[in-house]
Amino acid sequence: MRHELNQEQLLMHDSIKQQVMMIQQEPAHSFKEKWKAIAQTGIIGIAVDPSQGGLGLGAFDQLVAFEALGRASSDNGFNFALAAHTLACVIPISKYASSEQASTILASFLNGSNICANAMTESESGSSVYQLQTKAHLQNDNQYILNGSKTFISNGAIADYCLVYAETTANKGFFGGISAFLVPNNAYRCIQSYAKMGLESVDLSELLFEQSVVDVSCLLSKAGGGGFIFNESMEWERTCLAGLHIGAMERVMQQVIEFAKSRKSNGISISKYQAISHRIAEMQVLIDTSKTIAYSTARMLDKKLNVSRESSTTKLYVSEAVAKFMLEALHIFGASGYIKDYGIEQEVRDALAASIYSGTNDIQKNIISSNLGL
Numbered sequence: 262m263r264h265e266l267n268q269e270q271l272l273m274h275d276s277i278k279q280q281v282m283m284i285q286q287e288p289a290h291s292f293k294e295k296w297k298a299i300a301q302t303g304i305i306g307i308a309v310d311p312s313q314g315g316l317g318l319g320a321f322d323q324l325v326a327f328e329a330l331g332r333a334s335s336d337n338g339f340n341f342a343l344a345a346h347t348l349a350c351v352i353p354i355s356k357y358a359s360s361e362q363a364s365t366i367l368a369s370f371l372n373g374s375n376i377c378a379n380a381m382t383e384s385e386s387g388s389s390v391y392q393l394q395t396k397a398h399l400q401n402d403n404q405y406i407l408n409g410s411k412t413f414i415s416n417g418a419i420a421d422y423c424l425v426y427a428e429t430t431a432n433k434g435f436f437g438g439i440s441a442f443l444v445p446n447n448a449y450r451c452i453q454s455y456a457k458m459g460l461e462s463v464d465l466s467e468l469l470f471e472q473s474v475v476d477v478s479c480l481l482s483k484a485g486g487g488g489f490i491f492n493e494s495m496e497w498e499r500t501c502l503a504g505l506h507i508g509a510m511e512r513v514m515q516q517v518i519e520f521a522k523s524r525k526s527n528g529i530s531i532s533k534y535q536a537i538s539h540r541i542a543e544m545q546v547l548i549d550t551s552k553t554i555a556y557s558t559a560r561m562l563d564k565k566l567n568v569s570r571e572s573s574t575t576k577l578y579v580s581e582a583v584a585k586f587m588l589e590a591l592h593i594f595g596a597s598g599y600i601k602d603y604g605i606e607q608e609v610r611d612a613l614a615a616s617i618y619s620g621t622n623d624i625q626k627n628i629i630s631s632n633l634g635l
């Protein structure tokens with residue numbers, strides 16, 4: 262479906278892919294060095310206005326760029342860490358930052374020198390984000406005091422800043438009662454990092470805000486604006502994260518085809534068995550359908566249309582597609598897929614997270630059905 266891309270988008274896709282491949286070939290980068298090197302491709306600021314140091318493109322280009330990253334790098338945890346920073350932090354901050362926040366903090370996010378985490382989830386408020394226990398109250402008109410904890414936060418332990426959502430006015434609800442704060446990491450503590458089944462390179466942590474003193478200048482947009490900021494950021498994330506999954510499926514598809522052609526059973530390539538070739542054909546349909554849905558939603562985002570239903574549809578479909586795709590790849594590889602040598606078992610473990618983050622797939626179905634008036 263490269264025909265869907267114009268000349269500039271094709272060039273950007275191939276250029277990011279080549280650069281990421283080269284960065285990975287360089288001798289042993291630390292996580293932060295790799296982050297900085299990949300930031301130099303411009304991938305973090307693709308949809309950020311040039312006046313703030315970005316490339317001034319849009320959601321479609323961001324999606325295509327993540328497709329290139331997923332295609333070039335099998336480090337799905339790293340890819341997810343970078344995409345979470347970009348979609349759930351850089352995008353909302355670029356839209357709502359004060360000029361001071363944009364010229365200092367946002368600039369450091371774009372060039373890769375600082376990393377941001379997005380903190381909404383709490384132990385008692387996962388899917389039910391409308392019931393936050395983290396509170397922020399204004400003190401002396403110039404500072405907020407934050408109390409509460411946030412859990413399952415990507416990049417939590419390594420972030421320089423955290424975009425944290427807290428209740429500022431009780432009984433005003435999610436839209437009006439919640440505010441977003443861009444908080445430096447000396448204002449909170451990481452109290453645990455979780456061991457997890459996949460996405461090895463992304464840190465997933467619990468953060469504690471205990472009488473955290475935060476200057477009013479850390480408020481993003483205005484008090485009470487957090488619910489809108491969060492929802493908008495999730496629409497970007499649900500749409501553009503699909504690029505990583507599409508890229509990963511394309512990368513593994515190449516492995517699958519090579520394996521199916523070279524692996525012989527009864528003296529003939531397994532690709533000649535219809536059980537295998539049909540399976541591969543269906544896997545290609547998963548890629549093509551994922552692209553069709555994600556590209557369409559990203560184009561709607563760029564036209565500033567309401568994508569509440571479409572971004573949830575994209576997230577729901579592509580997360581299920583990538584999990585199904587990787588399991589099918591494992592079956593085609595047989596025992597070679599189950600052992601670690603080919604990386605297929607890792608792809609399965611990584612893919613399973615996609616139905617949980619950015620809101621579980623049940624929650625996406627709730628959003629889709631409520632858009633249908635149910």
Ligand SMILES: Cc1cc2nc3c(=O)[nH]c(=O)nc-3n(C[C@H](O)[C@H](O)[C@H](O)COP(=O)(O)OP(=O)(O)OC[C@H]3O[C@@H](n4cnc5c(N)ncnc54)[C@H](O)[C@@H]3O)c2cc1C
Nearest residue numbers: 379380381382387388413414415614617618619620621623
């Ligand atoms: C890899 C990874 C990265 C993450 N990164 C971040 C991050 O950076 N920042 C952040 O804030 N959070 C992050 N999360 C947390 C994620 O957003 C939550 O895990 C998710 O919203 C679900 O919350 P929960 O785990 O508490 O599950 P629960 O809400 O307890 O849900 C448990 C089960 O019940 C179902 N369920 C719950 N409520 C409903 C309902 N109303 N209708 C139908 N079904 C329902 C769910 O679908 C699920 O199957 C991350 C999670 C993962 C796995």
